[in-house]
Amino acid sequence: MSNTQKKIIIVDDNNANLTACKQILKPIYEVFPAPSAEKLFDLLNHVMPDLILLDVEMPDMDGYEAADRLKKNDKFKEIPIIFLSARIDPKSETFGLNMGALDYIHKPFFSELLLRRIEMHLSLIDHHKILAEQNRVIQDLFELKTKEVIQREAAEAEAQKASQAKGEFLSRMSHEIRTPLNAIIGMINMAVDTDDVKKIRSCLDKANNASRHLLALINDILDMSKIEADKFELAYSDFDLEKMLINIINVINIRAEAKNQNFVVHLDKNVPLSVYGDELRLSQVITNLLTNAVKFTPENGNVILNIETNKEAGDEVVLKMEVTDSGIGISSEQQKRLFSYFEQADKNITKKFGGTGLGLAISKRIVELMGGKIWVESELDKGAKFIFTIIVKKGKEDVHIELNTKIDKDNIRILAIDDSSEMRAYLKHVMASLNLPCDEAASVEEALMMIENCGDEPYNLFFIDYLMPGIGGIELTKKVKHITENSLVIMLSVADWNSIKNEAVAAGVKYFIPKPAFPSTLIRSIHYCLGMDTVQNIDDRRAETAVDNSFNFSAYTILAAEDNDINKEILAAILEKTGVSVDYAENGKMAVSMFKEDPDKYNLILMDVQMPEIDGHEATRRIRALEEELPSSSRASGIPIIAMTANVFREDIENCISAGMDDHIGKPIEPDVLYTMIRKYTQK
Secondary structure (H helix, E strand, C coil), X not given: CCHXXXXXXXXXXXXXXXXXXXXXXXXXXXXXEECCHHHHHHHHCCCCCXXXXXXXXXXXXXXXXXXXXXXXXXXXXXXXXXXXXXXXXHHHHHHXXXXXXXXXXXXXXXXXXXXXXXXXXXXXXXXXXXXXXXXXXXXXXXXXXXXXXXXXXXXXXHHHHHHHHHHHHHHHHXXXXXXXXXXXXXXXXXXXXXXXXXXXXXXXXXXXXXXXXXXXXXXXXXXXXXHHCCCCCCCCEEEEHHHHHHHHHHHHHHHHHHCCCEEEEEECCCCCCEEEECHHXXXXXXXXXXXXXXXXXXXXXXXXXXXXXXXXXXXXXXXXXXXXXXXXCCCXXXXXXXXXXXXCCCHHHHHHHCCCCHHHHHHHHHHHHCCCCXXXXXXXXXXXXXXXXXXXXXXXXXXXXXXXXXXXXXXXCEEXXXXXXXXXXXXXXXXXXXXXXXXXXXXXXXXXXXXXXXXXXXCCEEEEECCCCCCHHXXXXXXXXXXXXXXXXXXXXXXXXHHHHHHHHXXXXXXXEECCCCHHHHXXXXXXXXXXXXXXXXXXXXXXXXXXXXXXXXXXXXXXXXXXXXXXXXXXXXXXXXXXXXXXXXXXXXXXXHHHHCHHHCCEXXXXXXXXXXXXXXXXHHHHHHHHCCCCCCCCCCCCEEEEECCCCHHHHHHHHHHCCCEEEECCCXXXXXXXXXXXXXXX
């Protein structure tokens, strides 16, 4: 800013002084005269000066009072002040300088001196402002650099932490992969070195279990990779929620039974059993949580799965699921790392119990994709409760099972006998939801006492646990039947029905329910016992989950394109028991040629994707294109082609479909999955 742009206010009650100053300064500066201090403050409402020349001795308000008022006002306190005075008084001048004035200029004015003094001070002020701005810029740069350094150091620390976590993760992965791989190789070598059929079968069973563990581990790694690449998606369909739970429980129950754990499932009656969602991924989350609960819960502990409806709006339902255990618990510090991909809650726990730490992180992502959230409530050594919510839609079919309206509830008295308080509470809850009265007994002795003291309203329907302390459920059934001959006994147990069937029926058991029991199962058992249903004396829903080995495809011929001899041998062994005829092609080119020679011979094509000559995608495209070359009777465009590949990402499946294939089977091939797929496309 040039000097001509500087604004100066001159305050003096002497008009001659004002005029003289104005004449001296006006050629260089923009000058605003004020004949009094009050006029100064009026003028300041319109002009913000670069300098104020302030007379000391004035009536009403002198220069010192005016200066004090200026310095106390935040708006004006930074305006530079030079006092004008006709007196030379060192004490007075010192007082003014202490108030913050820049200088004193004495009257009468010498024009050259006045100009030089003002010019000097304004120049110093400008220089000070420049230095202040430079310091501010330097300070800003310093703070910015400091912030960048802090951020860089934090990022480096975070990267180092992530690198360390990934390193530890890879180390765990190496251990987790090599452990089942070692078992597979070791057991196969042991089987090769012996002629003992039982030992060979035992080795193969163990190798099979280890290979399935390895496959589950690889699936977790693939899921994590899809999540990292933001390619993790859900596949929606209608499914039976209770049937899905039964499939999970059939697996978990074996592990819980091995540790004598009390495994209870609470399925609220308001939960829709037919739902629209991703059955596979929901099953993955529940299985992971239950597996962890069983793993971290000691023998004779409790594992409880509770499912209820949290909110309902139209056909949309918010389901709340809880997995509670009485295990080792999780500290608040461990909980912070619980759902991270490359970290585990506690390394010592990992060493003791194993695992990769991927399951919970993957489960969290699945739950979030389903519109819900997952969290944990736990304390160290006090068990844990994992809770998650998901949003599903009601399925097209209503599979709710209600209590028959013909049942006379007033004439039913129920007694639930189980040493598990959780199971007794569950039975009472289900019976209460059916408006059926239900008493409970925690022991055989308590049950017998209640039966003998029931008076004129005897119990006539009993839920009895098979494994009870003391005489057990079978002996209790005998005593119950002896006391009340017409009583109906429903037995509950984790034991296999076939192993206890003879003695249970002989003792008078009317119906058997495998634990954990579902509301629909309990309702069916009551229906059967009261003569309102003709179901077999076993949980028919559970029976439905048995593997169907009755696939017979002897009327069909399959063309299988597979270049790997071992995979071909495995495929042949899987298909051999079905009676199907199979022709093998060593590559995609040969598969096209064989189909072209006799297109009506084949009912289905199993197509490996990665093959020499031409791959499965190109082979499929060429087979579909044969429709134009072959006679009109050709099935080139309609023959089912099923991809067989170890590539199981969604884009891999989509590429297969885009090439003209009808479906996809992931390797390693599960026999039942292959059988079901063949039946789906041949027995339409």
